[in-house]
Amino acid sequence: MTRASLTVICLALFLSCACWAKPNGAKNKKPKQVVPAIECDVRAGKISLPEFIVKCPAHCKETKQQVYGTSIYASISSICNAAIHSGVITNAGGKVIVRKMAGQNVYKGSNSYGVRSLSLPKWRESFVVSVGKPKKGVIYPSTLDYVPSRPTYVKTGHKEAKAPAVTTVLPATTAPEPTTTTPEPTTTTIATTTPAPTSTTPPPPPTTTKARAAVHKVRDAALPRREWAPPPVPRPDWFPGARRPTDISYGAPDSGYTWSEADASEMTARDHRPDMSQYERWFYNFGPYPPRSSDSDPIRKTPLDTTHTRVEPVDAWKPEANLYESGFSVREQEPAPRAPEPVSQGDPNCKVDLAFLMDGSWSIGKRRFKIQKDFLAEVAQVINVGVAGPMMGIIQYGDDPVTEISLKSYSSSREVKSAVDKIVQKGGLSNVGKALTYINRQYFSDANGNRGGAPNVAVVLVDGWPTDKVEEASRLARESGINIFFVTIEGPDDNEKQNLVEANFVDKAVCRTNGFFSLPVSSWFALRKAVQPLVKRVCDTDRLVCSKTCLNANDIAFVIDGSSSVGTGNFRTVLQFVANVTREFEISDTDTRVGAVQYTYEQRLEFAFGQYNHKNELLNAIKRINYWSGGTSTGAAITYAAEQLFSKSKPNKRKIMIVITDGRSYDDVRAPALAVHRQGVIAYSIGIAWAAQDELEYIATDPDKEHSFFVDEFDNLYKFVPKIIHNICQEFNSQPRN
Numbered sequence: 001m002t003r004a005s006l007t008v009i010c011l012a013l014f015l016s017c018a019c020w021a022k023p024n025g026a027k028n029k030k031p032k033q034v035v036p037a038i039e040c041d042v043r044a045g046k047i048s049l050p051e052f053i054v055k056c057p058a059h060c061k062e063t064k065q066q067v068y069g070t071s072i073y074a075s076i077s078s079i080c081n082a083a084i085h086s087g088v089i090t091n092a093g094g095k096v097i098v099r100k101m102a103g104q105n106v107y108k109g110s111n112s113y114g115v116r117s118l119s120l121p122k123w124r125e126s127f128v129v130s131v132g133k134p135k136k137g138v139i140y141p142s143t144l145d146y147v148p149s150r151p152t153y154v155k156t157g158h159k160e161a162k163a164p165a166v167t168t169v170l171p172a173t174t175a176p177e178p179t180t181t182t183p184e185p186t187t188t189t190i191a192t193t194t195p196a197p198t199s200t201t202p203p204p205p206p207t208t209t210k211a212r213a214a215v216h217k218v219r220d221a222a223l224p225r226r227e228w229a230p231p232p233v234p235r236p237d238w239f240p241g242a243r244r245p246t247d248i249s250y251g252a253p254d255s256g257y258t259w260s261e262a263d264a265s266e267m268t269a270r271d272h273r274p275d276m277s278q279y280e281r282w283f284y285n286f287g288p289y290p291p292r293s294s295d296s297d298p299i300r301k302t303p304l305d306t307t308h309t310r311v312e313p314v315d316a317w318k319p320e321a322n323l324y325e326s327g328f329s330v331r332e333q334e335p336a337p338r339a340p341e342p343v344s345q346g347d348p349n350c351k352v353d354l355a356f357l358m359d360g361s362w363s364i365g366k367r368r369f370k371i372q373k374d375f376l377a378e379v380a381q382v383i384n385v386g387v388a389g390p391m392m393g394i395i396q397y398g399d400d401p402v403t404e405i406s407l408k409s410y411s412s413s414r415e416v417k418s419a420v421d422k423i424v425q426k427g428g429l430s431n432v433g434k435a436l437t438y439i440n441r442q443y444f445s446d447a448n449g450n451r452g453g454a455p456n457v458a459v460v461l462v463d464g465w466p467t468d469k470v471e472e473a474s475r476l477a478r479e480s481g482i483n484i485f486f487v488t489i490e491g492p493d494d495n496e497k498q499n500l501v502e503a504n505f506v507d508k509a510v511c512r513t514n515g516f517f518s519l520p521v522s523s524w525f526a527l528r529k530a531v532q533p534l535v536k537r538v539c540d541t542d543r544l545v546c547s548k549t550c551l552n553a554n555d556i557a558f559v560i561d562g563s564s565s566v567g568t569g570n571f572r573t574v575l576q577f578v579a580n581v582t583r584e585f586e587i588s589d590t591d592t593r594v595g596a597v598q599y600t601y602e603q604r605l606e607f608a609f610g611q612y613n614h615k616n617e618l619l620n621a622i623k624r625i626n627y628w629s630g631g632t633s634t635g636a637a638i639t640y641a642a643e644q645l646f647s648k649s650k651p652n653k654r655k656i657m658i659v660i661t662d663g664r665s666y667d668d669v670r671a672p673a674l675a676v677h678r679q680g681v682i683a684y685s686i687g688i689a690w691a692a693q694d695e696l697e698y699i700a701t702d703p704d705k706e707h708s709f710f711v712d713e714f715d716n717l718y719k720f721v722p723k724i725i726h727n728i729c730q731e732f733n734s735q736p737r738n
Contacts, residue, residue, distance in 0.1 A: 033134060034142035035095055038079065041065050044098055044127040045075035048147050051099045053132050053140040056080035058093040064362070067117040069107030074123035075100070083129045085115040095132025097140070102126060109523075110496050111464055116363040119490055119523045346386015346411075350539035353391050353407055353450055354383070355439055357460045358423075360396040361430040364463045368524045369425045372461060375527050380416040382535050387411050390539070391449060394420065397435035398428025408449025432466035436473040436509070440480050455547040457538050459485040460509070463524075465492055469502045474509035478590045479650055481548020483511045485538065487530060489521045511546040511590070545591070550729035551584065552591035554656050555609050555649040557641050561661040562598040562628035565690070570714040571627040574660055577717040579622045581658070584725050587615040593653075594618055595645045599637035600630025601666070605644050634665035634695065638672040646681055655681040656728065659699050662714075664692040673699045682731070683707065684724065688714055705731070 035053050040060035056079065065078035073082045083089045083096040091114070104126050109119040134140060356379075358372055376394065385392050391411070394404040404423050410416045439458055444450045458477065465488070474484055486506045492499065502508065510517035516537060519530050537543070545552075558578050562571065578596070585592040589610055596606040606625050612618040641657060649655050657676060676683060685699035685708045693710065700707035706727055709720055 031139065033139060035132065035140075036142060036144050038144070040078060040080045042079055043076050044073070044079050044082075044100070045125060046146055047098075048145045049100075049141060051097070051140070052144060053095060053097050053134065054079060054144070055095050055132070056083060056089060056093045059091060060084060060093070061091045061114055066365070067115060068109070068120040068123070069104070069126070070110040070112070070117055072101070072104060072107070072126050072128055073117075074104070074107050074120050075125035075127055076123065077117075077127075079127075079129070081115050082117075082127075085110075085112050085117050086129055087113055088129050088131055097130045097132050097134070098127050099130070100125060100127050108493075109490050110493065111363070111499055112496070116464070118365065118368075119525075121523075121525060346389020346391075347384040347539070348388050350383060350390045350535075350541075351388070351454045352457050352538060352541065352544070353393075353444065353454045354457045354459070354538055355393045355395060355407070355443055357395050357397055357401070357432070357435050357439070357458060358404075359430055359461050359463045360398045360426040360428070361463065361467075362398075362427045363430065364425075366425065368463065371524050371527060373420050373423060375461075375531065377417040377420045378528065378531050379535060380413045380420065382531055383413070383539070385411065385413045385416050391451070391454070392416050393443070393449070394423070395435060395439060395443060396423065396426055397431060397438075398426045399431060400428070401431075401435040401438040402426065403443065403448075406443075406448045407451075429467040430462060430464070431468045432460055432462055432505075432509075433468040433470040433473040436460070436470060436477050436484070440473070440477040440482060444480070444482060455541055455544045456480075456482045457485065457544065458482050459487060459534065459538065461487050461489070463489050465500050466505055467501060470505050471502060471508040475590070476651060478511055478546045479548075479553075479653060481546060481553065483517070483538075483544045483546040484509055485517050485519070485534070486510055487519045487521060487527075487534065489524055489527060491520055511544075516543060545586070545588075549586075550732035552586040552588075553654055553732065554585065554592045554728075555646070555653045556582075556585070556592060556594050556656045556658065557609075557645045558594070558596045559634075559637050559641050559657060559659040560596060560598045560606075560625075561632060561634070561663075562630065563600050563632040563663065564629045565632070565663050566627075568627050570662070570688075573714045573717060575622055575625055577660070577721065579619050580718060580721045581724060582618060582622065583615070584721070587613065587618055589613045593650075595641075596622065596625065597637060597641045597644065598625060598628055599633060599640070600628050601633050602630070603633075603637050603640035604628065605640075609645060609648060609650075632661065632663050632665055633667045634659065634661055634699070635667040635669040635672040638669065638676060638699070642672075642676045642679065642681070646676065646679060654732065655679070657681050657683045658686065658724070659683065660686045660688070661691050661695075662688045663690045665695055669695050670698045677701055684727075685709070686711065686717075686720065688712075688717070 033053070035055045037055045037057065040057060040063045042054075060078070060080040061084055063078075063081075065081045067077045067081045067085050068074040069077065069082075071086060079096060079098055080089075080093070083094075084091060088094075088096055103122070103124040105122055107120040107123065107126075109117045111117075356376055358376065360369065364372070380392055383390050383392065391407045392405070393407040393409065395401050396404050405416065405419050410419060436458070442448070444456045446452070450456065477484060486509055488506060497503065506518050507513045519534060519537075521527055521530050541547075558581075560574060560578065566574070582594055585594075587594065593609040593613075594607075595609045595611070598604050598606055607621050612621050638657070638659065646655050646657075673683060681701075683699055683701045685696040687693065687696045687709070688711045691710065696708045696710065697703045706723070709723070711717055711720060
C-alpha cells in the first residue's frame with residue numbers, strides 16, 4: 001500500500017469520528033446558570049424557595065436594611081446585608097446562595113464587616129448564606145417565587161367574599177358579631193368586615209375633621225377587631241413595675257409601652273410584611289407575648305375587652321375626648337379627680353449628681369432608642385429625684401455629645417420623665433470618649449447645677465462598644481472625682497473583640513474594676529432588669545470611691561532631710577510622721593499618690609508617684625527608706641523634686657510638697673521655692689530644732705495660712721499630723737468647683 005493511500009484512509013476515519021462526536025458533544029453541553037437579581041431590602045422570608053441563588057447590588061450597606069442574628073439569620077433579615085455581615089460578599093455586591101432552615105429560639109446580634117446585626121428572642125424561620133458558586137451539577141431556579149400578599153376572606157354565606165382593605169369598626173356595645181371567619185395563617189394584613197347595622201342600630205358618632213378620619217382609617221386597617229389566641233409559650237416573669245401592652249393604668253406611673261396614633265401609622269408603613277403572621281407582627285413590634293382575653297383589669301376585676309386591640313392611655317378621659325374613639329365602653333364613668341401630690345424633696349439617702357450618657361448612634365435603631373428612653377424614665381421614677389436627694393441629667397452622644405437635660409433643669413422624677421419622652425435620636429457614631437471629655441470639662445459645673453457636696457456620677461449606656469478610645473478621657477474624669485459606671489448592652493463576644501477600637505474598654509473606663517461599676521446586659525429586651533441594681537449602686541455613696549475630696553485628689557511629695565545632724569533615731573521618727581500623714585489619705589492610681597525624695601548634699605528619689613498604688617505597699621516602702629547622712633542642700637532638693645516628681649504629676653491633681661528639715665540650708669532656697677510655687681505646687685515647710693525660720697517662710701506657699709510649722713523636738717512631730725490634714729482639707733473645700 002502506498003503512502004498516499006494510507007493518508008487518504010486516515011483522513012476518512014478522522015472525518016467520520018468528527019461527524020459522530022459533534023451531535024453527542026452538543027447533547028452533553030451544560031446549561032448556563034441564570035442568577036436572578038434582587039434589591040437590598042429583599043428579606044429571605046419573602047421568597048418561598050427552600051434554597052436559591054441571587055445576585056445582590058452594590059452599596060447595600062448604606063441602605064441600613066436590618067439584619068437579625070449572626071451566622072444564622074432570622075428570615076425577616078435582608079439577604080444582601082446578611083451576606084455582607086457574614087463576609088460572603090462585600091459592599092460591592094455579588095452572588096449569594098441562600099438556604100432556609102428551622103427557626104431559632106434566640107438570634108444574637110453582632111457587628112461584623114461594617115454591618116450591625118440585631119438580637120431577636122425567637123423567629124419561625126431562619127436562613128444561612130454562602131458564596132454564590134453552585135456545586136457541580138447543581139442548577140438553582142432562574143426565577144424567584146415570591147410569597148404573595150393574600151387578603152383575608154370572610155365567609156358571608158355560601159360564598160366567600162374578599163374583605164375590603166379598610167372598614168369601620170363599630171363600638172363594642174352596638175356592633176353585631178360577624179359569622180364564622182376563616183383567616184389565612186400566612187398573611188400579615190388581617191382585615192375583617194362588620195355587617196351593616198340594621199335600622200335599630202345607631203350609627204357611630206361622626207368624626208369632626210378630615211384629619212381625625214384619616215388617622216382612624218389607618219388605625220382600623222392596622223389594628224383590627226379580633227380575639228387574640230393564647231401564646232404558645234409560657235409568659236415570663238415580668239420585671240417589677242413593668243406592664244403588658246394591654247394593661248390599663250389609672251393614674252399609676254406608666255412603666256411600659258402604650259400605643260399611639262403615630263405608632264399605628266408607623267407600624268402599618270414599616271411592617272406590611274406578607275411573610276408574618278398576626279402573632280409574629282405583634283412579637284416583632286412589641287415583644288413576644290400578645291394580650292389574652294383572660295387578662296383582667298386590676299381595677300374593675302373583669303376580663304379586658306380585647307375585641308378592641310388598641311387602648312388609649314388615661315388622657316382619653318379628657319372632656320373633649322370621644323368615648324367611641326377611645327376604645328372604652330360608653331357605660332364607663334370618669335373617675336373622681338385626684339388631689340394634687342405634694343412636691344417630693346427626693347431621697348436624702350441618695351444625694352448624688354447623676355448624669356446619664358445615652359447612646360444616640362445610628363447602630364442602636366429607633367426601637368432600641370425608645371427602649372433606652374423608657375429605661376431612663378423608669379430610673380428617674382425609682383431613684384426619686386429631688387432637691388434634697390439625687391439630681392439627674394442626660395447627655396446624648398453620637399458623633400458629638402449634647403446636653404438634653406442639665407442637673408438643674410428639673411427637680412422631680414415626673415418632670416425628668418416627661419423631658420425624657422421628648423428626646424429625639426441624633427444619630428452618628430458611638431464616640432464615648434468624646435462624651436466623657438465633655439462631662440469632665442463642661443457638664444459637672446456650678447453653672448450647670450453641680451452642687452459640690454454631692455458625689456458626681458456618670459452612667460454610660462453603650463450599644464455594643466465605643467467607636468473611639470475612652471481610657472485617657474476616663475482617667476481625667478475619674479481624677480476630677482467623677483464616678484464612672486458602664487452599662488453595656490449586647491457587648492462584644494470573643495469573635496467580635498477584634499473589632500474593638502480599644503480592648504478591655506470597660507476596665508479602662510470604670511472607677512474600679514471590681515464589678516461594682518460595670519453592668520453587662522445580654523440584650524435590649526433585658527435592659528429593664530438593670531434598673532434596680534443600678535439605682536442601688538449609684539445611691540451607695542460609701543462605695544463611690546472616685547468622689548473628689550481633699551483625701552483623694554492629690555499628688556503629695558515628701559522632701560526629707562537625711563543630713564548628719566538628724567541622726568538615725570530621729571530619722572526613723574521623721575519616717576513615722578510621713579507614714580502617719582500618708583495613712584489619712586485614700587491611696588490609689590486614681591486617688592492620692594505619694595512620692596518621696598531624701599536629700600543631703602545630693603538627692604535620691606526613694607519612690608515616684610504611682611509606684612505604690614495600695615496603702616499597705618506604700619507604708620511598707622516608707623518604712624524601708626534607709627538613712628543617708630551628709631550635708632543639707634534644701635534648695636537643690638526642692639528643684640530635684642520638681643523635676644523628678646511634679647513634672648510627672650497628673651492633670652486635675654493638687655500638687656502638694658511637704659519639706660521636712662532640721663537646720664539651715666547650705667544653698668539658696670528662695671529661688672527654687674518660688675519656681676515650684678509658679679508651677680502650682682502648694683508647699684508646706686516643717687522645721688525641727690535648729691531649722692531657720694526665714695527659710696521655712698520662703699519655702700511655704702503662704703505662711704499666713706499656716707503652711708509653715710516649727711517643731712521644737714522630733715518626738716513632737718506626731719502632734720502636727722491632724723493640723724496638716726486639716727489645713728489641706730480646709731483649702732480644698734474653700735476652692736471653687738469647676
